[in-house]
Amino acid sequence: KNEVEQSPQNLTAQEGEFITINCSYSVGISALHWLQQHPGGGIVSLFMLSSGKKKHGRLIATINIQEKHSSLHITASHPRDSAVYICAVGRASGSRLTFGEGTQLTVNP
Amino acid sequence: NAGVTQTPKFRILKIGQSMTLQCTQDMNHNYMYWYRQDPGMGLKLIYYSVGAGITDKGEVPNGYNVSRSTTEDFPLRLELAAPSQTSVYFCASSDLGTSGRGEQFFGPGTRLTVL
Numbered sequence: 001k002n003e004v005e006q007s008p009q010n011l012t013a014q015e016g017e018f019i020t021i022n023c024s025y026s027v028g029i030s031a032l033h034w035l036q037q038h039p040g041g042g043i044v045s046l047f048m049l050s051s052g053k054k055k056h057g058r059l060i061a062t063i064n065i066q067e068k069h070s071s072l073h074i075t076a077s078h079p080r081d082s083a084v085y086i087c088a089v090g091r092a093s094g095s096r097l098t099f100g101e102g103t104q105l106t107v108n109p
Numbered sequence: 110n111a112g113v114t115q116t117p118k119f120r121i122l123k124i125g126q127s128m129t130l131q132c133t134q135d136m137n138h139n140y141m142y143w144y145r146q147d148p149g150m151g152l153k154l155i156y157y158s159v160g161a162g163i164t165d166k167g168e169v170p171n172g173y174n175v176s177r178s179t180t181e182d183f184p185l186r187l188e189l190a191a192p193s194q195t196s197v198y199f200c201a202s203s204d205l206g207t208s209g210r211g212e213q214f215f216g217p218g219t220r221l222t223v224l
C-alpha cells in the first residue's frame with residue numbers, strides 16, 4: 001500500500017462544476033503539498049500546509065491531521081484547470097517528500 | 110530570476126552511454142533534489158542535497174551519481190545508461206529543509222529515452 005493515496009485517479013468535469021480531489025496518507029508528516037503538473041509537463045507548487053485551510057483564488061486546500069487526510073477543491077472549474085494534481089507529504093522525521101500518483105483532471109467546456 | 114533551469118530538454122541515449130543532466134537555481138536555496146517520473150507513476154526521489162558538498166541517496170539512486178560543488182548547481186550523472194532509465198527527470202530546490210516544510214520549485218524537466 002502506498003504511503004500517499006489520491007482519489008480519484010481520473011476526473012472529468014463540466015466547466016463551472018465544483019471539484020474535490022482527495023489525499024490520504026499513512027505516515028506522520030510535517031507538511032502536505034499540493035502540486036499542479038501542466039499538460040506540457042511543468043510542475044508548480046499550489047499549496048503547502050500543516051493545519052487548517054488555505055485559499056488561493058478558486059483553489060482551496062484543507063487538511064485534517066487527526067484523520068491523515070487532505071482535500072483540494074476547485075470552485076467554478078475552467079478548462080484551463082485541466083492538469084494533473086499531485087499530493088505530497090514531508091515526514092515528521094526523515095528527509096524527503098513522498099508523492100501520490102496524481103489525479104488527472106479534465107474540465108470540458 | 111530564472112528559478113530552476115535544466116538542460117537538455119530532450120535526449121536520446123544508446124544503451125551503455127553516459128551523460129550529465131544539468132540543474133541550476135538562482136534562488137540561493139540550500140536544498141536541491143532530483144526526481145524521476147515514469148509514465149502514470151508518481152515522482153520518485155533519486156538524490157538530494159542539503160548544501161554545497163553534501164549529498165544523499167533517495168528512493169531510487171542506483172545507476173546515478175550527483176555532486177554539489179556550489180549552491181547553484183546540482184548535476185545528475187548517468188553512467189552506463191539502461192532502458193529502465195527512460196523517464197522524465199525533474200530537478201527542484203527549496204529553502205526550508207528536506208523535511209518537507211519548504212515549498213519546492215521545479216525545473217521544466219528533461220525527457221530522456223534510452224534505446
